[in-house]
Amino acid sequence: MKPRVVLSMEQALSLPYATLRFVHLGWRVIRIESFGAGPDLPGDPNRYIGSVVADDDRRSYFVAPNVGKEAVAINLKEPKGHEVLRQLVRSLDADVFCSNTLPSRYAQLGIDYESLSAVKPDLIWAGISAMGPDYPDVPGYDPALQAMAGYMELTGETNGPPTLAGVPIIDLKAGDEVYAGVCLALAERAETGRGSRIDVSMLQAAASWLITTLPLVDFGCDPIEITRCGNEHRKFIPTNAYPTADGYIFVAIGSDVQWRRLTELPRFASVGKAGRETNQGRHADREAIQADMRAVTSRFSTGELAADFRKATIPNAPINDINQVRAMPALAAKLTATRLPDGRQVRMQPMAVDLPGKGGDFAFPPHYGEHTRTVLAQAGIRDGDYDDLARSGIVPASA
Structure with a gap:
């Protein structure tokens, strides 16, 4: 069976984590990054975060969420860029389109559900944002959402300050909601033939996890039950x-x-x-x-x-500690891996669940825009047309 094709206008962590789970399934994931904003640090800002482990646009923080993917760069601020994206959706027979940009930018970038589903009616469209399309201009940053959703109020010592969780749990929760939502939508499409739209609000997804605290408010709870308690459990003693x-x-x-x-x-x-x-x-x-x-x-x-x-x-x-976690017998054989350009192995987090028949070694993340010319050629845009697009500032000339 042909692998599913996912086009993902992604950056940061929440959506790259979701599409990484699609990579684990053996699907083809093509990440779309912005082009035309200037020569400095183009594309996903996370490319430039962390230590230099391979080269400047594939630093340590970027690696794990982006293995096994392809990368294209398109200027979606221009109508011609919208045409290129629609051609990719149509010609590559894309199953899924994802984005985690601000909802207020969907239409102006030509990535809104209405525009793309008009090209391919059975397309599954998924977006992550801070508070959903009803709040289109609110940026979605995990620490800010941990504060907004009450997580920081619930984390830390009893008499200490509000505290962030040690992992970006709301980013990851939102990514898991996209993963689950897309899988459900594909199952429904198999029965109905219709595509669908999925909007993930990071705030709402996070609040759905307040199952042990938020309902207590209507039970007249003691204030200690819905605030910080250090490492104690609020209910089970000791x-x-x-x-x-x-x-x-x-x-x-x-x-x-x-x-x-x-x-x-x-x-x-x-x-x-x-x-x-x-x-x-x-x-x-x-x-x-x-x-x-x-x-x-x-x-x-x-x-x-x-x-x-x-x-x-x-x-x-x-x-x-994290070194001890990595060495645990229950996990050591389940770690995924990639290889640096010089051949050195990098061990990464395991898959969330075992997937029979799926390997755990993945290609190193691509350079910014590395596959633009190749992917566009597969969509029918040959070298001469590509060069015209490059001269018009729609795609990078060197890709």
Whole structure:
């Protein structure tokens, strides 16, 4: 079966992450970047972020989300550029078009659903923006959305400042919503023959994850239930990162049965005081319980405590750094990889789920506009016509 074809006007992380998941499926992803804005740092700004690992327009931050893709550059500020894009959609039989630019720019760039679906009625169109097309001029930056969606209010120490999550979770959440939405739309198209439009609001996608906090407001919750609580769990006591003699260990007591198992361990017998038998009782004594837990765990090594917890079937984990995560046997064999131009291997994050029959090695990301002439030729734009477009400032001459 012919691979699906995705044209994606993408930059930053949210949409490149979504289309990376299409690469994992074996689909053809052609990223479209802007042309004609001047000679300095053209295309996706993320090309120029991080250390120089290959060359100046493929720096370290850009690599992982953009392996296995092709790259074209088109000046979509000009009507002739719109014609080129429509020819790509039609001639390459594109299945999907994606964008994560501002909705207010869709029509002026010729990338709006109405224009492209007129060329190919069964096209799946997907856009990511900060707050959806009803708020067309709001830029979508993950840290700002973490603040707007309440994530920073929920993250950090109880008496500390609002804090960002350690990974750009709203960018990635939005990308996953595009991935899921496109797969659903393709399944529906197989039945109806019709294309569809998908608009992902980063704010709405993020708020859909507030399932353990936002509904509590209408239950008359205590304010502590919807604000920062450090590494504690708001409901299950004791759950926290506890100091050990040589580091930290995370322990999660998720039921009264697990509490009994904990307090039956000789080291933790002193924690099992009267009134703490139920989670409700432990809530009433949570600060004292946390202090009692720290007093025990700080006297023993992480390894000693982990051995106890394993025997008692109590959820626990060391606080791994990223090198330790990469070396875990459960992940080490599942890492994806690419190769630098000089042949050195770069190990990257695993796929989200195993995909039978799909490899984990992907081509190094392309230079800015690297495949413009080749891809346009496949769409029927031959060298002479291409050169005319280049002279008109629609495509780069050197691609």
